Amino acid sequence: MPSLLQNCEKIFHTDNLYEVIGVEKDASQKELKKGYHRKALAFHPDRVLNTDKEAATKKFQLLSQVYSILADEARRREYDDTGEVDEEASVDQDRDWTEYWRLLFPKVTAKDIEEFGEKYRGSDEEMKDLKKAYLSSEGDMATILDTVLCCTYEDEERFAKVLRDLIKDGQLPAFDKFSKENIKKKSARLKKAKQEAAEAEEEAKKLKLGDDYNSLAAAIAQRQKARARQADDFLSQLEAKYGSSSTGGKKGGKKSKR
Secondary structure (H helix, E strand, O other), rough: OOHHHHHHHHHOOOOHHHEEEEOOOOHHHHHHHHHHHHHHHOOOOOOOOOOHHHHHHHHHHHHHHHHHHOOOOHHHHHHHHHHHOHHHHHHOOOOOOHHHHHHHHOOOOHHHHHEEEEEHHHHHHHHHHHHHHHHOOOHHHHHHHHHHHOOOHHHHHHHHHHHHHHHHHHOOOHHHHHHHHHHHHHHHHHHHHHHHHHHHHHHHHHOOOOOHHHHHHHHHHHHHHHHHHHHHHHHHHHHHOOOOOOOOOOOOOOOOOO
């Protein structure tokens, strides 16, 4: 099973927990919470603009897990000292991260989540994130689209134009991954993105999602009920499998650090 840091590298393209949240290492708890709030809005499962719900949910859950570690002074200090995390103490597989979010930000509504995306697009903040993603990925557009908040495949041409202008002006270096990208690779990425968008639109139709906020709220409530049913089914399966077991006690002890 991949470790937390390995999952961060795979999903966020960095194994630095502070970079996952988008803050400096010396960030205050207030700055940490603000960074988590900002990124969680982009990956929140209730964002209907996300074309890939499963990927967004994984990002949201991992982001929340990272924040829970850095928000704990003892665990943060251990990470700062060793560059590692106590996997057994930090995994929290059964935690409801959506509920964790709502406890931290009780006043945030689904409308707030959507408005964040609208304000972020085309902003100075998006430009800063785009430059950073370009530099860290050395111009890999797939990574850029996966890193910059709230973007979809429809933003690719807009991003590409901005980056070309910045390269021309000497503000960014010219990377081969960007300027000499294989046409087949780009076409395959576009085809996959359009397919995901079509699947998302079909799912919206199944949920009978209208354009107004009440329809959005109803769809969210419906998804929450479905998640609750899934949880009940899972618990029932566990009870059926292990409820009559006579084995007792906890397995093993604390895992050693790498």
